[in-house]
């Protein structure tokens with residue numbers, strides 16, 4: 001992990017007053033925990049774009065990925081249906097966390113609860129070079145289990 005930190009602009013929105021900024025819970029954490037700016041109940045099967053109270057300006061060449069928290073997923077079935085969510089560097093709207101309740105019970109989220117984590121990651125954009133024939137490889141077009149599926153390797 002690169003230490004020192006890439007500067008990312010963050011703007012607190014009016015309804016974000018008093019909320020904790022996304023933060024790394026430990027020195028070696030890959031993700032910053034992000035909190036909810038709203039209180040709500042998610043019924044089983046329900047989903048919601050949860051407000052965070054913050055907007056970001058991610059530097060060009062980076063993205064932020066929105067990932068679920070494993071504790072919420074394991075204990076309550078609360079996860080991010082679009083994981084990893086993509087926050088583009090040119091997005092200036094409010095950061096929202098889409099949550100879905102895959103559990104059997106309604107789940108209550110309070111303002112200030114840590115609901116997901118944000119991972120800053122470098123992005124490389126592609127530039128297509130259209131060709132008539134692709135370079136040859138031993139694999140060729142074989143895939144989808146062609147090397148033996150889930151056969152044991154012991």
Ligand SMILES: O=c1ccn([C@H]2C[C@H](O)[C@@H](COP(=O)(O)OP(=O)(O)OP(=O)(O)O)O2)c(=O)[nH]1
Pocket residue numbers: 066082085086087088089091094095096097098
């Ligand atoms: O979990 C998410 C996913 C996206 N976004 C915001 C930031 C992102 O830059 C923008 C667009 O996201 P995405 O490209 O995933 O959605 P889309 O359905 O392709 O919408 P668009 O046509 O606006 O790109 O929405 C969030 O706030 N939270």
Ligand SMILES: [Mg+2]
Pocket residue numbers: none
């Ligand atoms: Mg998009």
